[in-house]
Amino acid sequence: xxxxxxxxxxxxxxxxxxxxxxxxxxxxxxxxxxxxxxxxxxxxxxxxxxxxxxxxxxxxxxxxxxxxxxxxxxxxxxxxxxxxxxxxxxxxxxxxxxxxxxxxxxxxxxxxxxx
Numbered sequence: 001x002x003x004x005x006x007x008x009x010x011x012x013x014x015x016x017x018x019x020x021x022x023x024x025x026x027x028x029x030x031x032x033x034x035x036x037x038x039x040x041x042x043x044x045x046x047x048x049x050x051x052x053x054x055x056x057x058x059x060x061x062x063x064x065x066x067x068x069x070x071x072x073x074x075x076x077x078x079x080x081x082x083x084x085x086x087x088x089x090x091x092x093x094x095x096x097x098x099x100x101x102x103x104x105x106x107x108x109x110x111x112x113x114x115x
Contacts, residue, residue, distance in 0.1 A: 009102060012099045015094035015098075016091060020091075020092070026042070040054055040058060060093055061089060064089055064093055064097055065089065068086050068100060069083060069086055071104070072085070075104065075107060076107065077107055081103065085099065085103075
């Protein structure tokens with residue numbers, strides 16, 4: 001594992017734990033984690049900074065959802081890998097995206113060494 005992959009892994013696991021402490025706190029206050037629109041509406045309505053970040057994350061997450069499966073297919077990781085990271089992004093884009101980058105970069109490096 002190179003240093004970049006280590007940073008990605010630390011960011012992924014750390015952000016999952018950090019983000020979910022707030023997600024669970026929101027649920028304990030009556031939020032429904034299975035109702036994503038409610039989650040994002042609550043976040044958006046919390047103030048201008050929260051609205052900015054909500055829009056930012058929704059757009060990045062949407063782009064990731066559109067990109068990850070075709071990218072996994074295109075580079076040879078396969079549909080199942082793309083679907084796995086698509087699903088993991090529901091735990092957090094901050095979790096799934098860095099992990100996908102590690103998997104992607106390792107796969108491409110292995111292909112380059114083999115070819």
